Amino acid sequence: MTYFKLFIIGLAISLTGSLYAQTNYEKGMEKAFALWEINAIEASQLFERIASAEPENWLPPYYAAETLILDGFSKLDNKNVLESQLNLAQTFLNDATAISKNNPEIMVMQALLYTVYVASDGMTYGMMYGGKVIALYNQAEKLAPNNPRVVLNKAGWEIGGASYFGQDIQPFCKDLERALELFATFKPESQFAPNWGKERAEELLKDCK
């Protein structure tokens, strides 16, 4: 055997090893994101499994919650299923918060979870969670005033409230435009760090015209 061959074999061995060490997480996350397009619940389960293997990383539980929360908006009429699902999402958010404290992205997700409750039954949950939602956005804004998701979701919540009470939504449209500018320059911290929301901002802006 030549050195060259040995080198190749060695490289192959180390590559396989490092490929596994590195790609298990990446592969898992990519698979979960792909699955999300097809089945949110199964995607959440995959994120849950990744979370179990990556106890120091807040992203898997964050996404395990996000999949369930966003899916919740399509189940607003099915109260029992919705509450079970949101309870589960809450445990994932608690896990994420335990790993990463004072994280504005997790605060936004918590506010969205409450928003699902409010959207499902405004009479019951509007009073209960309305104050909490705005308090979370305020807190997130203090920590990350230029995070586009903080700016977007806060504006989204205010627009929802204003249109419910038949008030002018124009003051919040400026915030949406600002969110869009922030999205244009936003750089996620890592490969899988939250980077969503641009399309939502564009969609909401349509109502401003």
Next chain:
Amino acid sequence: MKLSLLIFFLFTLTSGVSQSIINGKVTDAKNNPVEGANVYLEGTYDGTTTDKNGNFSFKTEEIGTKTLKISFVSYETFTLTNDISELNNLKIKLREDLNALDTVVISAGTFSAGDNSKISVLKPLDIVTTAGAMGDFVGALQTLPGTTTVAEDGRLFVRGGDASETQIFIDGIRVFTPYVPTSSNTPTRGRYSPFLFDGITFSTGGYSAEYGQALSSVLLLNTIDEPDQEKTDIGIMSVGATLGHTELWENSSLSVNGSYINLAPYVSLFPDRNDWIEPFQGGSGEAVFRKKFDSGLLKLYTAFEMSGFELIQEDINFTDGVYNKLNNTNLYFNGSYTGVLADNWSVFGGLSYTYNKSKVVVIADDIKNAENSYHAKFKLKHHFSNRFKLNIGGEYFATNFNEEFKNPVINGISYGFNNNITAAYSEADVFFSKNMALQAGLRLEYSELFKELTLSPRLSLAYKTSDISQISIAYGNFYQNPNNAILKFEQNLSAQKNTHYILNYQLNNDGKIFRAEAYYKNYTDLIKYDTEYADFSSSYNNSGTAYAAGLDLFWRDNKSIKNLDYWISYSFLDSERDYENYPIEATPNFVNTHNLSIVTKYWIENWKSQVGMSYAFASGRSYTNPNLGGFLNQETKSYNNLSLNWAYLISQQKILYFSVNNVLGIKNIDGYQYAKVPDSHGNYASSTLRPAADQFFFVGFFWTISEKGTDNQLNNL
């Protein structure tokens, strides 16, 4: 040498090292396959989701002992730790998660107005947006079945019991003097402002062994644990003004609320049947302080109130009417700590102190009394599993009551008593399955005054008959010492006793709730005396008896018609008693055979308004006509009341509120009063007892100033 082959071999070798297959089948307790359960090896990436037959199979390179985890919504998470080689052909049964929403709940006798409560029939907001309730939490509860309509009184009369048989607790601690004093023809109100509470449980019978000294009912109010934001609330009303403020710190918060009520301007515009010298005037202040610790929460609640009025009321026996003056000072303090200890134990400790001083003048009688009461309570809860929980607790009630009586003939006498009670209880919650639950408790009370020990067993059982319905039964013994009006004259007595039997059916289907509850109550050892009014000259004993039997129905629907929420309550009550000064067993005058209440709330989006209507019907109440033979021999005409309210949201923080009680101006009759002595024809003259005012108008403007203006005072109305 085929390098590529070698590399391929190496790859497969690495990935093929001791690869094992983990497989099995997941079912529920009834062997039905569970589809969609998440199956994985803890701490690894290896796992899958079960298919529609409950089967799962996945490969792993892990070796040695690992933990297999199976999780799925509404089941308890299953874990199995074993060597990888053993983890195949598994048959796994998932246990139902008893915390899930569709678990049976112990509900006999109980109405809950909680936030996430599974048995919630009223939402917190309902308490304050019910037309006719005038922002009074007691008023809103009177639209629920099991209550009777005693319009001139305003307190809670539950299932044939008088008002003193209902006890009120704030954060689990007794309130000794919950009602504001009023003139005899004006309904009273609860002293405490409803927006400080976020959970209200109203039990009309069969309640837990944790609560004692209540023959008929308990009302449990919980103060808000954690306010959301800092804000200032301003209210300007046709009868006074309120001001509130909430301040938040990192781990603590303080809410204060003050109000001043003066009926003088209103009474001068709309004179009522009373001849007011000094119309009702009252000022009150409340404060709640909360502090969060790592594993506990401390709450301190204080309320202070001063009120008074002076008037002359019509009376058949006094041509000039009866002069009445009252001044009341009330202080209530309540402190409690709830905490979590290690190993699934939680602890609660609380203390309340009540100071109530009244000065009453009736014609020439001058009565001053003062009550000092304490309640201390300690309880421990152990959560053995989701299927078995144990509560144990002890408490001490102490009441010291003193009264001074003076009139032109009697030159000042004073009397009083100490009524101290020690109690201990233990109660277990057992869930046999998701469909069947049992709560069994025992309560032991010792009265120092009577040197008497009482033992009360309590039992309730609930069984789920379908996904949306359940039946429950409850049984219990309840003891209560006689109230202050008796004890101040006579202490050589014993506790009064009541036994409840309850059968409940409940259907809860997505925004629609139906409840039916039948009950029978048997009272013994009620206080009797041999004079017209209880006083020093009466002789007292415990020989009184009573029964109450009835059926309560409740229907609520907020789904069928968009933006309309309504509920209907109907109660049938058959009750007779022989107590106090009754010569025979008779239906007391606080009992209506039929009670109907309809409440609707309609949200009009274009008007940014909530319009509410409530209608109450109650069949007549008994009274004694001395011109005919017998006792409580007549019945008044039935009671009808239609009330409307309108809350208009000027903006998210500004609300304009109107309400009218008894819109149709129906002339209701509370009863009749007869002359003590007959006229020359041997006839007893009578007069009709009417409410002070048939109608009542209310206008208020409420403004909330908060950092980010989304909160408002709808809660406050």
